[in-house]
Amino acid sequence: MRKIVKQTYKSMITGLSYAVPKKILTNSDLESIVDTSDEWIRSRTGMVERHIGDETTATSDLATEAASKALKKAGIKAKDLDIIIVATVTGDTPFPATACYIQKNLGATKAAAFDISAACSGFLYGLTIADTFIANGAYKNILVIGAEMLSKITDYTDRTTCVLFGDGAGAAVVQPSDGTRGIVHTYIHSDGRLTDLLIMPGGGSRKPATHETIDQHLHYIKMEGPEVFKAAVKAMGDAAVEALKSAGIKSSQLALLIPHQANIRIIQATARRIKLPYEKVFVNVDKYGNTSAASIPIALTEAVEQGRLQRDDYCLLVSFGGGFTTGAVLLKI
Numbered sequence: 001m002r003k004i005v006k007q008t009y010k011s012m013i014t015g016l017s018y019a020v021p022k023k024i025l026t027n028s029d030l031e032s033i034v035d036t037s038d039e040w041i042r043s044r045t046g047m048v049e050r051h052i053g054d055e056t057t058a059t060s061d062l063a064t065e066a067a068s069k070a071l072k073k074a075g076i077k078a079k080d081l082d083i084i085i086v087a088t089v090t091g092d093t094p095f096p097a098t099a100c101y102i103q104k105n106l107g108a109t110k111a112a113a114f115d116i117s118a119a120c121s122g123f124l125y126g127l128t129i130a131d132t133f134i135a136n137g138a139y140k141n142i143l144v145i146g147a148e149m150l151s152k153i154t155d156y157t158d159r160t161t162c163v164l165f166g167d168g169a170g171a172a173v174v175q176p177s178d179g180t181r182g183i184v185h186t187y188i189h190s191d192g193r194l195t196d197l198l199i200m201p202g203g204g205s206r207k208p209a210t211h212e213t214i215d216q217h218l219h220y221i222k223m224e225g226p227e228v229f230k231a232a233v234k235a236m237g238d239a240a241v242e243a244l245k246s247a248g249i250k251s252s253q254l255a256l257l258i259p260h261q262a263n264i265r266i267i268q269a270t271a272r273r274i275k276l277p278y279e280k281v282f283v284n285v286d287k288y289g290n291t292s293a294a295s296i297p298i299a300l301t302e303a304v305e306q307g308r309l310q311r312d313d314y315c316l317l318v319s320f321g322g323g324f325t326t327g328a329v330l331l332k333i
């Protein structure tokens, strides 16, 4: 486990945005697809609806829309980007990287572009990489995107998973800090012992696509829900505590906690672990479901747009995801 304790702010987010597909899938829509109920989904997850893309939409389409708006807000041109980092487990194609499709769409001709695979923690892994590139002076203009179309790998015959996931993309432009605010601290960790709890088994080198893998539904998300739940509560709490401790910040100094939006009960447990009143927790899991790597940048954008964050506020971002991956990023807004 590597800790990075920062003395000064090196990088900051200068533009943020998100995009979601227009189509909404509600809990009552799901009642007609699988044996479930609005009451079960709301009480066990906090979800009410989620946005789902159509057959022609790919992850890079949503990501390009989010990225274009984020660039505009940052006031920079795509051609000035040095790096495009895309966190996704639902790329347009296994290769090339989805980041390269987005580069083409944006016309970011100067950039290097690559994807990272850290599931729901991907955006925080991306911010950590961007912060490090900027801190060492290598690059100045970095686009970090979390984008997913989980509907494309969701098994709509499996009620234990299909009610949970939605599509979306969030993008952040990361640039050198003005010296007074920015990324205060980053923490990333993984526990590879838990790889089997949350997995898409088919389509890789272990089980390449065959008629048999398709018949067995191996190209869909498989999850041991209750086990993931327990691991997530611990991992999210540990990451939040670690980030605050390493940065020397008390939870009472936080203006807002933005946790990965996977389940309202996991979010509540994380807030309780750091003794944070619920009014200081950002929740939009009711509107979008779990959008994996997109969940935190979508929530961060909405928090800013809703005036829940003001200049100089401390905001803690915390995530967990398949792998098992964990991340925490403390921001001074």
Ligand code: UT7
Pocket (backbone or CB within 6 Å): 035, 036, 037, 040, 041, 044, 045, 120, 159, 160, 161, 163, 198, 223, 224, 225, 226, 227, 228, 229, 232, 262, 263, 290, 292, 320, 321, 322
């Ligand atoms: O980004 C990371 C991704 N994953 C997560 O964060 C998920 C973490 N896990 C969870 O959020 C929860 O475990 C779930 C929401 C997935 C499930 O909630 P749970 O309280 O752990 O329920 P459970 O799996 O223990 O199932 C309880 C009952 C079972 O029925 P029996 O065996 O008690 O008769 C399930 O078959 O609920 C049943 N069930 C459902 N009932 C109606 C499971 N899914 C559904 C459903 N509708 N959609």
